[in-house]
Amino acid sequence: MPPVQAIIAKELRSYFVSPIVYVVGGVFLLTFGFLAYLYIVFTGAQAIQLMQMQGGTAQINLNDLVFRNLFASMRFVLLLILPILTMRLLAEERKLRTFEFLMTAPIRVSEIIVGKFISVYLVFLGMLLLTTLVPLTLALFSDFDWYPVLTGYLGLTLLGGFFLAVGLFASSITENQIVAAFTSFGLLLMCWLLAGLGSLLGDTPAGQVVSYLSFMEHYDHLVRGLIDTKDLVYYVSGTVLMLFLAHRIVDASRWK
Amino acid sequence: MIEVCNITKRYGHLTAIDRVTFRVEKGEVLAFLGPNGAGKTTTMRILTSFIPATEGTAHVAGFDCADQPDEVKKRIGYLPETPPVYQELTVAEYLMFVGKLRGMTGAGLTQALDRVMERLSLGSVRQRLIANLSRGYRQRVGLAQALIHDPPVLILDEPTVGLDPKQIIEIRELIKSLAGSHSVILSTHILPEATAVCQRVVIINGGRIVAEDTPDQLSARLRKSEKISVTLKAPPANITERFRDVPGVEHVLTTSDPQTVLIECALGKDIREDVARFAVGQNWGLLEMKPVSMTLEDVFLKLTQREDELPKSSETPAGERH
Numbered sequence: 017m018p019p020v021q022a023i024i025a026k027e028l029r030s031y032f033v034s035p036i037v038y039v040v041g042g043v044f045l046l047t048f049g050f051l052a053y054l055y056i057v058f059t060g061a062q063a064i065q066l067m068q069m070q071g072g073t074a075q076i077n078l079n080d081l082v083f084r085n086l087f088a089s090m091r092f093v094l095l096l097i098l099p100i101l102t103m104r105l106l107a108e109e110r111k112l113r114t115f116e117f118l119m120t121a122p123i124r125v126s127e128i129i130v131g132k133f134i135s136v137y138l139v140f141l142g143m144l145l146l147t148t149l150v151p152l153t154l155a156l157f158s159d160f161d162w163y164p165v166l167t168g169y170l171g172l173t174l175l176g177g178f179f180l181a182v183g184l185f186a187s188s189i190t191e192n193q194i195v196a197a198f199t200s201f202g203l204l205l206m207c208w209l210l211a212g213l214g215s216l217l218g219d220t221p222a223g224q225v226v227s228y229l230s231f232m233e234h235y236d237h238l239v240r241g242l243i244d245t246k247d248l249v250y251y252v253s254g255t256v257l258m259l260f261l262a263h264r265i266v267d268a269s270r271w272k
Numbered sequence: 273m274i275e276v277c278n279i280t281k282r283y284g285h286l287t288a289i290d291r292v293t294f295r296v297e298k299g300e301v302l303a304f305l306g307p308n309g310a311g312k313t314t315t316m317r318i319l320t321s322f323i324p325a326t327e328g329t330a331h332v333a334g335f336d337c338a339d340q341p342d343e344v345k346k347r348i349g350y351l352p353e354t355p356p357v358y359q360e361l362t363v364a365e366y367l368m369f370v371g372k373l374r375g376m377t378g379a380g381l382t383q384a385l386d387r388v389m390e391r392l393s394l395g396s397v398r399q400r401l402i403a404n405l406s407r408g409y410r411q412r413v414g415l416a417q418a419l420i421h422d423p424p425v426l427i428l429d430e431p432t433v434g435l436d437p438k439q440i441i442e443i444r445e446l447i448k449s450l451a452g453s454h455s456v457i458l459s460t461h462i463l464p465e466a467t468a469v470c471q472r473v474v475i476i477n478g479g480r481i482v483a484e485d486t487p488d489q490l491s492a493r494l495r496k497s498e499k500i501s502v503t504l505k506a507p508p509a510n511i512t513e514r515f516r517d518v519p520g521v522e523h524v525l526t527t528s529d530p531q532t533v534l535i536e537c538a539l540g541k542d543i544r545e546d547v548a549r550f551a552v553g554q555n556w557g558l559l560e561m562k563p564v565s566m567t568l569e570d571v572f573l574k575l576t577q578r579e580d581e582l583p584k585s586s587e588t589p590a591g592e593r594h
Contacts (some may be wrong), residue, residue: 026358035359117356117417120320121373122345201385270323 019123023131031139041143042103047093053151055082078160087239088167094179099200102183103193105132110191125267129259140176164241171238174251181258188262273298273455279328288314289479299452303466304459306476312459316427322349326423327373332425353430355414360401374421388416408439426459442513444469499564503532505557
């Protein structure tokens with residue numbers, strides 16, 4: 017599919033010549049590093065306390081105290097940051113009148129959507145790859161179980177994909193990038209709050225459905241090291257659904 | 273090459289175009305002339321398969337614009353009103369991107385790029401960011417984008433808007449050079465443009481086609497009499513009646529300039545000599561005399577203004593409308 021490749025290459029180029037990627041990536045990496053630092057120092061302080069109380073060496077579980085907290089905090093950081101990355105994707109095309117050009121080029125709407133999604137996903141994966149410096153550095157000085165760290169990264173990868181798809185959808189409905197960003201904030205926050213509603217409804221069928229719809233529970237499983245097909249299906253289907261909706265919106269804009 | 277049959281486009285209650293029908297043959301350049309909001313862009317968007325028509329059919333190179341958009345899009349080069357350029361790319365990057373979107377690769381793409389750069393004299397800005405280019409260059413990049421795949425059909429929405437006079441002439445020359453091998457539709461509200469580059473003119477107003485012909489025939493058809501504008505140094509008060517004495521004169525009209533009158537006679541007659549002799553004989557001080565031919569501009573105004581908007585005399589001279 018050469019047209020999709022062309023779209024991906026062009027989008028990546030646009031990202032890296034604009035300051036967005038550097039600002040968003042910088043904030044993301046800084047937050048990741050700073051949170052990791054806080055949890056590590058906090059864990060260290062706890063270890064010293066334990067040693068003083070028990071004497072000798074204390075067994076500190078880095079997986080529980082550092083990584084689980086770190087991954088749990090990162091979903092909020094992603095919620096704040098990823099809409100900034102996606103807001104321009106389609107809104108800018110409309111604003112700058114290049115939308116009509118794309119729509120009259122011999123390329124399908126699905127190819128445009130997929131190309132744009134892949135490009136922003138690659139940017140995000142690049143950012144995520146850089147954060148692996150934290151566990152790699154920690155591995156030099158301590159022992160921890162790599163398995164839940166890897167599933168945590170899988171969780172971030174899936175969660176990020178879903179957030180980006182929501183953002184791409186939000187960007188398809190407007191030509192204003194600020195509106196696009198806030199629409200995705202709103203949608204993601206709502207999706208988050210569904211978890212609260214779910215626990216309020218408790219173990220009823222309605223409660224289970226609502227909890228399933230929120231991304232929280234599925235992410236927690238992965239962070240704890242559980243790979244469940246149900247959670248993978250949730251993210252993949254959620255991402256595909258949002259991309260499909262973006263496709264419908266873009267296609268329908270011809271009929272207005 | 274292009275066949276439009278009774279297309280209508282409604283946006284809710286608003287009818288943007290109403291039963292528009294026209295044809296463009298292979299190698300022909302057609303001007304789509306009309307005031308802003310007449311429905312030019314809507315028609316072009318339907319032809320490029322960007323929007324569907326509410327009723328009627330449009331065919332480009334034998335393919336239906338509504339049912340076979342992929343085939344239609346492959347055969348069209350389209351320049352929308354605003355050149356669709358990405359500011360953050362260089363000219364070469366942008367045109368490569370367009371070429372790849374159109375499925376071109378490798379040597380074919382590089383050759384096409386060089387050819388189109390040469391044709392639009394973009395060589396000097398090849399590596400410049402589009403954001404830093406002037407309006408004229410951007411417009412040319414937009415045209416290059418429409419031409420890169422050498423499509424049989426070109427649809428250009430106001431291609432010379434925002435250009436300086438020299439650039440306008442260059443672009444017109446380019447469009448003329450495309451005639452013969454390409455079918456071109458260009459929309460414009462600048463009348464000399466239609467006369468300069470097109471073999472046929474379609475005048476559209478309020479969503480309807482009001483006239484369709486060659487530029488010459490359009491003006492001939494609407495001209496009902498020959499007119500001469502006469503400027504005198506010392507015209508008498510009753511000048512309109514005095515000129516009636518000249519044989520052949522049918523009407524004498526005053527203009528906004530009290531020293532100038534407009535004399536009409538039957539089509540095909542030349543009474544300039546008689547008028548001059550008469551004016552000199554009366555010692556009115558003949559300063560200037562020239563034939564007034566109906567320009568496409570008059571035709572256009574006449575066709576696109578509604579009856580009630582027209583000045584009382586439908587024969588008002590062109591000179592007065594400026």
